[in-house]
Amino acid sequence: MPRPRNDNFLRALYRQPVTRIPLWLMRQAGRYLPEYCETRKRAGDFLALCKSADLACEVTLQPLARYDLDAAILFSDILTVPDAMGLGLYFETGEGPRFLRPLREELAINDLCAPDPYDRLAYVLDATRAIRKALDNSVPLIGFAGSPYTLACYMVEGGGSKDFRHIKTMLYARPDLLHRILDVTSQAVTAYLNAQIENGAQAVMLFDTWGGSLSGAAYREFSLAYMRKIVAGLHKEREGEKIPAILFTKGGGLWLESIAESGCDAVGLDWTVDLGDARRRVGDKVVLQGNLDPNVLFAPPEIIAREAEKILASYQAAGDDMTGLVFNLGHGISQFTPPEHVCALLKAVHAYPTR
Amino acid sequence: MPRPRNDNFLRALYRQPVTRIPLWLMRQAGRYLPEYCETRKRAGDFLALCKSADLACEVTLQPLARYDLDAAILFSDILTVPDAMGLGLYFETGEGPRFLRPLREELAINDLCAPDPYDRLAYVLDATRAIRKALDNSVPLIGFAGSPYTLACYMVEGGGSKDFRHIKTMLYARPDLLHRILDVTSQAVTAYLNAQIENGAQAVMLFDTWGGSLSGAAYREFSLAYMRKIVAGLHKEREGEKIPAILFTKGGGLWLESIAESGCDAVGLDWTVDLGDARRRVGDKVVLQGNLDPNVLFAPPEIIAREAEKILASYQAAGDDMTGLVFNLGHGISQFTPPEHVCALLKAVHAYPTR
Numbered sequence: 111m112p113r114p115r116n117d118n119f120l121r122a123l124y125r126q127p128v129t130r131i132p133l134w135l136m137r138q139a140g141r142y143l144p145e146y147c148e149t150r151k152r153a154g155d156f157l158a159l160c161k162s163a164d165l166a167c168e169v170t171l172q173p174l175a176r177y178d179l180d181a182a183i184l185f186s187d188i189l190t191v192p193d194a195m196g197l198g199l200y201f202e203t204g205e206g207p208r209f210l211r212p213l214r215e216e217l218a219i220n221d222l223c224a225p226d227p228y229d230r231l232a233y234v235l236d237a238t239r240a241i242r243k244a245l246d247n248s249v250p251l252i253g254f255a256g257s258p259y260t261l262a263c264y265m266v267e268g269g270g271s272k273d274f275r276h277i278k279t280m281l282y283a284r285p286d287l288l289h290r291i292l293d294v295t296s297q298a299v300t301a302y303l304n305a306q307i308e309n310g311a312q313a314v315m316l317f318d319t320w321g322g323s324l325s326g327a328a329y330r331e332f333s334l335a336y337m338r339k340i341v342a343g344l345h346k347e348r349e350g351e352k353i354p355a356i357l358f359t360k361g362g363g364l365w366l367e368s369i370a371e372s373g374c375d376a377v378g379l380d381w382t383v384d385l386g387d388a389r390r391r392v393g394d395k396v397v398l399q400g401n402l403d404p405n406v407l408f409a410p411p412e413i414i415a416r417e418a419e420k421i422l423a424s425y426q427a428a429g430d431d432m433t434g435l436v437f438n439l440g441h442g443i444s445q446f447t448p449p450e451h452v453c454a455l456l457k458a459v460h461a462y463p464t465r
Numbered sequence: 466m467p468r469p470r471n472d473n474f475l476r477a478l479y480r481q482p483v484t485r486i487p488l489w490l491m492r493q494a495g496r497y498l499p500e501y502c503e504t505r506k507r508a509g510d511f512l513a514l515c516k517s518a519d520l521a522c523e524v525t526l527q528p529l530a531r532y533d534l535d536a537a538i539l540f541s542d543i544l545t546v547p548d549a550m551g552l553g554l555y556f557e558t559g560e561g562p563r564f565l566r567p568l569r570e571e572l573a574i575n576d577l578c579a580p581d582p583y584d585r586l587a588y589v590l591d592a593t594r595a596i597r598k599a600l601d602n603s604v605p606l607i608g609f610a611g612s613p614y615t616l617a618c619y620m621v622e623g624g625g626s627k628d629f630r631h632i633k634t635m636l637y638a639r640p641d642l643l644h645r646i647l648d649v650t651s652q653a654v655t656a657y658l659n660a661q662i663e664n665g666a667q668a669v670m671l672f673d674t675w676g677g678s679l680s681g682a683a684y685r686e687f688s689l690a691y692m693r694k695i696v697a698g699l700h701k702e703r704e705g706e707k708i709p710a711i712l713f714t715k716g717g718g719l720w721l722e723s724i725a726e727s728g729c730d731a732v733g734l735d736w737t738v739d740l741g742d743a744r745r746r747v748g749d750k751v752v753l754q755g756n757l758d759p760n761v762l763f764a765p766p767e768i769i770a771r772e773a774e775k776i777l778a779s780y781q782a783a784g785d786d787m788t789g790l791v792f793n794l795g796h797g798i799s800q801f802t803p804p805e806h807v808c809a810l811l812k813a814v815h816a817y818p819t820r
Contacts, residue, residue: 273759273760273799274760275760275763275799275801278758278760278761278763279760279763279764281760282760282761282763282764282768282772283763283764283765283768322737323737324737324758325736325737325739325758326737326738326739326742327739327775328758329737361716361737363719364718364719364737364738381680382677382678382679382680382681382684382716382719383681383719384680384681384682387681403633403679403680403683404628405628405629405630405633405634405636405637406633406637408630408633408634408637408638409634409637409638410638413637413638417637420682444628444630446630
């Protein structure tokens with residue numbers, strides 16, 4: 111398997127020299143792109159878009175046609191895994207994701223099984239192969255999944271939540287039940303990410319969107335421990351190339367040192383953490399990915415450039431060179447972002463000296 | 466002015482020995498109490514409850530009648546200040562607060578004035594005096610206000626927000642306009658808190674609910690700088706007693722050292738920060754207040770006690786004794802909390818050895 115022609119993203123993750131700082135955007139195939147909205151309309155709804163390998167491939171490639179990005183990320187949703195576990199995912203218009211069968215009863219929790227991704231999630235693997243083929247080794251493809259704790263939040267709450275009171279009640283009152291959910295979900299996610307790797311994903315990322323809502327002790331026990339388990343169970347290489355694993359806990363800045371010791375290759379950071387401070391805290395232990403506030407993209411181009419350069423300069427001041435950095439936003443790009451503003455960001459990051 | 470008979474809250478803030486660890490709860494006069502719901506119903510709506518000095522006094526005292534708490538906190542809302550600035554506060558049922566006239570236009574921002582609290586917020590000062598009289602020196606009364614950045618979030622967004630894109634667009638694209646809003650709001654908050662002190666508040670707290678949504682650099686420039694200004698402008702004592710100031714930035718754990726250097730007497734912490742780590746980071750510089758996850762109160766009484774004791778033990782292990790600690794939740798108490806569960810928390814905290 112040859113390296114992609116633009117392999118700066120992989121080189122940064124391997125801590126090798128790059129020809130430019132690699133950049134991709136969380137949720138880069140998303141609603142801020144008119145072409146995405148059109149495909150989604152054609153699909154009927156969001157879930158149909160996820161479940162069609164052809165359409166998922168189409169939207170994955172859209173941002174790459176428009177921008178000079180350094181990686182593609184599989185278009186899918188983190189909740190396909192609990193859906194494959196039988197919880198019945200659906201989307202209420204304007205209300206976000208919901209499950210028909212939230213996990214609250216001990217019996218249902220005991221019955222939970224990790225699905226075979228080649229059976230229940232074949233549509234994702236079909237999309238992965240289709241995307242790799244369409245990319246034709248131009249840039250690497252990132253696979254992803256939700257962290258077990260984040261998936262459990264949706265599974266127990268039955269959808270999004272402001273206070274997470276159902277899962278936290280379980281965490282404090284019946285930790286055994288939550289550990290059972292997290293254990294099965296970890297097995298499911300490990301098999302799912304490995305299947306993505308077997309079908310062409312060249313790096314994988316775990317999105318821990320809600321781990322930051324926990325206390326430090328609960329984070330280590332209920333979120334980080336399971337991400338560590340997943341990382342340990344992942345294929346480390348495929349066809350001679352190392353497959354890097356990136357962990358991203360939104361709001362996890364306080365726990366950076368523990369995350370860096372999880373066995374992952376890179377840590378994603380939200381914008382609350384200064385990137386230079388983060389580099390000083392982890393040294394060469396892990397690569398860092400981040401961390402522009404997505405709201406900066408609402409400002410005029412010259413301010414976008416200045417804010418990106420501040421982050422790059424802060425990283426640079428904390429080390430000898432620019433190795434070990436993947437530029438990204440600190441959270442998914444907003445649906446209200448003017449698409450042309452992304453060009454200003456790309457220009458600034460790609461123009462920054464790499465040494 | 467004699468000290469309250471139970472002055473443990475003030476003693477902890479003055480770093481003096483206490484007879485028990487003082488405890489109060491953010492939003493302790495709230496919807497989890499059936500008697501509160503009844504008074505609120507009688508008032509008609511939430512805003513009418515805030516604007517009636519008699520009813521605000523009544524609900525302030527309700528949790529103290531039920532529980533052996535160590536402080537009372539004035540019942541009000543942080544948005545009374547922007548309301549007094551002419552933005553037209555109203556509450557949409559089930560939707561949270563809204564402003565009739567959100568602040569987006571340069572002209573309106575230039576016209577913004579700090580209101581005289583004795584004129585536009587007299588109802589809060591009436592309530593403050595009524596509460597002090599009703600408390601009859603049993604426990605101290607805490608006054609409070611929202612931080613300028615948090616108030617500006619509501620003022621610019623026109624209500625609550627998930628992404629804060631309007632205020633952040635202003636922050637990055639027109640920082641001069643945001644600084645103008647924050648400057649006037651700081652003047653308003655300083656005058657308001659000083660008026661609360663003049664009318665009987667024995668400690669004051671600034672609630673910075675949304676400062677944690679900023680990058681570190683933006684937090685220092687747009688939130689902390691203005692809280693520091695307010696603290697510097699507050700009455701330091703009244704009738705011979707020092708008036709302590711508490712700052713609470715939700716999600717501000719990463720910036721604890723900077724907050725501790727703001728001139729405040731105490732820092733409130735949410736539950737993501739380990740209290741022992743926090744004590745090690747700030748030493749004797751500030752008193753700490755916090756930090757149980759409010760969701761722990763959904764667990765059975767013995768687990769509530771165990772989780773509270775973990776926090777107390779962590780604080781103890783990081784220093785020589787138990788001085789300089791006010792126990793609280795890391796966020797407001799949930800409306801779904803079983804009221805009897807609060808007794809388990811009080812019992813555990815008050816039973817903990819003070820040395």
